[in-house]
Amino acid sequence: MNRYQVQKVGFILLAVVAVIVVAPILLVIGAIAVRGIGAISWEFLTAMPREGMRAGGIFPAIVGTFWLTLGTAVAAIPIGVGGAIYLSEYAGDNLLTRAIRLAIINLAGVPSVVYGLFGLGLFVLFLQFGTSIVAGSLTLAIMTLPIIISTAEEALRSVPTEFRTVSASLGGTRWQGIRQIVLPQAMPGIITGVILGLLRAAGETAPILFTVAAFFLPRLPQSPFDQTMALPYHLYVISTQVPGMPEEVQYGTALVLLGLVLSLNIVATIIRSTYRRRREW
Amino acid sequence: MPSESNVKIKIEDVSYFYGDTRALTDVSLDIPANAITVLFGPAGGGKTTLLRLINRLNDMVDGTRMSGRIWLDGEDIYAPDVDLPALRRRVGMVFALPLPLPGTVRENVIYGPELAGIRDRAEQDGIVVRSLKRAALWDEVKDRLDDPASALSGGQQQRLCIARSLALEPEVLLLDEPTSGLDPISTAKVEATLEELKGDYTIVIVPHSIQQAGRLADCAAFFLMGEMVEYRPGEEIFVNPRKQRTEDYITGRFG
Numbered sequence: 001m002n003r004y005q006v007q008k009v010g011f012i013l014l015a016v017v018a019v020i021v022v023a024p025i026l027l028v029i030g031a032i033a034v035r036g037i038g039a040i041s042w043e044f045l046t047a048m049p050r051e052g053m054r055a056g057g058i059f060p061a062i063v064g065t066f067w068l069t070l071g072t073a074v075a076a077i078p079i080g081v082g083g084a085i086y087l088s089e090y091a092g093d094n095l096l097t098r099a100i101r102l103a104i105i106n107l108a109g110v111p112s113v114v115y116g117l118f119g120l121g122l123f124v125l126f127l128q129f130g131t132s133i134v135a136g137s138l139t140l141a142i143m144t145l146p147i148i149i150s151t152a153e154e155a156l157r158s159v160p161t162e163f164r165t166v167s168a169s170l171g172g173t174r175w176q177g178i179r180q181i182v183l184p185q186a187m188p189g190i191i192t193g194v195i196l197g198l199l200r201a202a203g204e205t206a207p208i209l210f211t212v213a214a215f216f217l218p219r220l221p222q223s224p225f226d227q228t229m230a231l232p233y234h235l236y237v238i239s240t241q242v243p244g245m246p247e248e249v250q251y252g253t254a255l256v257l258l259g260l261v262l263s264l265n266i267v268a269t270i271i272r273s274t275y276r277r278r279r280e281w
Numbered sequence: 282m283p284s285e286s287n288v289k290i291k292i293e294d295v296s297y298f299y300g301d302t303r304a305l306t307d308v309s310l311d312i313p314a315n316a317i318t319v320l321f322g323p324a325g326g327g328k329t330t331l332l333r334l335i336n337r338l339n340d341m342v343d344g345t346r347m348s349g350r351i352w353l354d355g356e357d358i359y360a361p362d363v364d365l366p367a368l369r370r371r372v373g374m375v376f377a378l379p380l381p382l383p384g385t386v387r388e389n390v391i392y393g394p395e396l397a398g399i400r401d402r403a404e405q406d407g408i409v410v411r412s413l414k415r416a417a418l419w420d421e422v423k424d425r426l427d428d429p430a431s432a433l434s435g436g437q438q439q440r441l442c443i444a445r446s447l448a449l450e451p452e453v454l455l456l457d458e459p460t461s462g463l464d465p466i467s468t469a470k471v472e473a474t475l476e477e478l479k480g481d482y483t484i485v486i487v488p489h490s491i492q493q494a495g496r497l498a499d500c501a502a503f504f505l506m507g508e509m510v511e512y513r514p515g516e517e518i519f520v521n522p523r524k525q526r527t528e529d530y531i532t533g534r535f536g
Contacts (some may be wrong), residue, residue, distance in 0.1 A: 092343060162380050169338055170393035171370035171449060180396070181382055 032254050039252025050216040053238055054245060058253055064228030065202055065260065066131075068212065071137025071224070072144055072201045077194055078272055079141070081146030083163040084190070088156035089178055096116070108146035113206035115143045120210040136212025143207055144197035151196065154184060155189025180197040188275040189262035199261050215241075231257045288451065289314035289483040290335060295349035297330055299342070304330045307349070308509045316499035317484045318476060319515065321491060323536040326504035329488040332455045335485065336372035351455070369423055370397060373446030377458040379438035381430035386422050389441055390432045393449040408448050416444035417474045436467025443474065453483045461489040470512075472497060491531060495519045503527045 001009070002108035047057030091097040119139025128133040159182045165178030183190075205213075221228040235253045238245050283433055290312040297305040305327040312318045320328040330411075333339045334351060337358060351358050358368055370393065381389050390409045398403060407424065413419040418440040422433065430441055446454060456475070460468040475484055475497060488494040494501060497516025503524075511518060511527045522528040530536050 011320070050367060154317055162376070162378075163382060165338060165341060165382050166339060167392075168365075168378070169336065169374040169376075170396065170445065172393070172396045173366055173367040175397050185383060 001205050010215075012062055017146070029258065031252055032258055036248065036251030036255035037251075039142060039246075039248040040255065044252060045256070050218075051218070053216060053242055054249065055235075058229075058231070058234060058256065060217060061229040061231045061234040061258065062260075064213075064230040065232070067133050067221065067224075068140060068208065068230055069198055069202045071133055072140040073089060073194070073198055074143045075138055076148055076197060080145050080197070081152050081190060082143075083149045084103035084152035084156060085178065085183075088153045089130055089174070089182065099230075104112070104149055107142075108150070109177045109205075110143075112204050113209070115139055116207040118142070118208050119207060122213055130225060131210070131212055131214075131227050133212055133221060133228055134224045136208045136228075139207045140201040140204065140209045143204065144201045147197035147200065148193050151193025152186070152190045155186040155193065158189065159185045163191075188272040191271050191275070192268060193263060203232055203257065203261055205236050208233055232258070251267070287313045289354065291352040291355075292331070292335075292483070293350045293352070294432055295331070295334065295347065295351065297327070297334065297339075297348075298346040299531050300344050304507050310502055310509060310512055312483065312485060313500060314483045315479060315481070317486060319494045319498040320485065320487050320504055320511075321494040321498075322504035323500060323532065325506065328504050329457050331504075332374075332457050332485060332487060335455055336341045336369050337363075337506060338369075338374065340365070344511070354397055368397075370449045372450055372453040372455060373449060375439070375442050375446055375453035375454070375456045375459045377461050379403050379435060379442050379462065380439050381433070381441055385427045386430050386433065386441060387426040389445050390448050392445065397449065403410075412444040412448040413441075415447050415474075415478065416440045417477075418444055434467075436463045436470065438461060439467070439471060440474065443471070451482065453485065454478065456484065456486040456526040458487050458489040460493065468493075480490040491536075503530065505530070 045062065048059060050056035087097060087100065091100075096224075102139050116139065119135060119142070123129045123135035123138050124131055127135075129138075130164045163181045163185070168174070171182070182222050201207075208230055211226060212230070214227040214229050215237055217227060219228050223280050231253065235250070235257060237254060239250050286388060288311045290310075292308060292310040292312070295305055295308045296303065308327070310331075320331060322328060327408060330339065334347065335353075335358075336472060339345060347359075349497055353368075353372065357363075368516065382392055384392075387409055390412050394405065394408050399408070406438075410419065413422060418437060422428075422441075425432075430438065433441060434468045438464070443456075443459070445452075452516050460471050463471065472493070475486070481501070485498060488497060495515070498519070500512065501515045501518045502512040503518065503522075505524075511524045513523070516529065519531060522531055
């Protein structure tokens with residue numbers, strides 16, 4: 001084989017690998033959509049579950065996941081983005097910041113069920129929030145923080161240093177430079193990190209298992225200190241704990257969860273490209 | 282050369298280190314008001330470093346050390362209670378590459394004044410017109426104020442950066458090879474602008490060529506390997522340098 005043939009074989013192999021990466025995602029979405037689409041109806045999306053969850057809808061689980069994701073966002077975004085700004089813009093490279101970065105990396109590797117137990121110990125028992133939306137959201141927020149901090153820090157660092165220098169040379173304080181120039185430029189990356197983190201939070205089961213999720217609660221939560229049903233846990237329950245569950249309901253629930261996650265993803269993409277069009281350097 | 286009463290910036294025994302690397306060695310220099318002072322010499326001579334010490338931009342670089350003192354109008358700008366943003370409003374800077382901030386032409390000009398608290402739209406408009414006129418850019422961009430600054434040509438962008446500094450009405454303007462990326466026509470425009478401005482400002486410039494140094498200099502300082510070799514009026518140093526090293530550089534024996 002001459003070097004052009006070698007190159008050709010290389011390209012083909014890389015293309016095959018690319019297809020292998022994409023294929024499972026498409027297959028998963030396709031399989032769930034085909035089997036679950038029949039369950040989707042207005043009633044399924046907006047009604048309470050009936051007959052031991054075998055009929056009716058999954059409305060309380062949808063609402064619960066919405067509130068949990070919102071609560072996670074409220075707790076994790078300010079802390080995560082603030083921490084990223086500190087690490088990228090203010091903190092020097094010293095023992096303390098290296099320790100903080102190491103901790104963040106390790107935090108990202110902790111299994112989610114451990115977060116669940118941690119949340120149970122800290123928020124549910126010690127701080128006496130009980131099994132509640134607050135406790136669940138805070139637990140999910142802690143799990144989400146490493147993703148938000150590391151992607152946001154990366155986004156901030158990718159803004160050219162020169163912009164900070166120019167801002168300072170025009171009489172800007174460090175914060176004014178960050179607020180006026182660096183943050184707006186880093187925003188697409190920060191939003192991506194935030195949404196990635198929230199997507200993970202929305203789909204997690206283990207962290208909410210002990211901190212908020214209700215097995216069966218056919219009413220909407222009345223306060224942040226209420227328990228609630230949530231889509232991922234509901235899916236787990238109807239897939240493993242309820243005998244005689246119609247398969248279509250299981251796949252329908254999975255489809256709703258998947259749709260929620262995908263639509264959040266699309267929102268992120270739109271926000272990102274809108275920002276990118278406004279960026280010029 | 283500046284008389285005692287005409288000194289705007291007094292640099293005394295300044296040495297500067299990046300880590301263990303010495304960038305400046307015992308530099309002393311009196312820079313006169315209302316004139317163009319040129320800092321020239323081969324790369325790595327410490328010119329840019331000295332420039333960035335005059336508005337304390339090098340404070341933003343980690344791991345550096347400085348000794349010596351710099352006075353602006355008799356005030357020690359390295360005194361602990363110096364208000365850095367206020368200092369930088371008095372001492373403007375233009376960089377080697379045109380670096381427009383993200384945003385429109387107008388937003389670029391008004392960036393500094395707005396941070397300084399000028400919010401009134403009419404006042405801002407006045408600043409925009411005045412600064413762009415002084416930077417000899419007004420005629421070219423007066424209908425494009427709301428276009429992105431990045432859409433201007435390189436020469437226009439660099440004059441926009443000058444206008445952006447002038448918008449703060451500084452007393453001193455530092456320019457670090459402001460024409461290095463520009464074509465000859467744009468360069469001529471920038472140089473004409475500087476000649477125009479020196480009546481009201483103290484200008485310190487690192488030129489991008491020895492020819493430019495000769496064209497602009499009222500005073501000129503020759504820098505070599507972090508040392509200031511010679512500092513004299515422009516018409517003398519280029520015609521009749523006193524030090525052998527200066528002559529060798531000017532006549533092109535090295536550099």
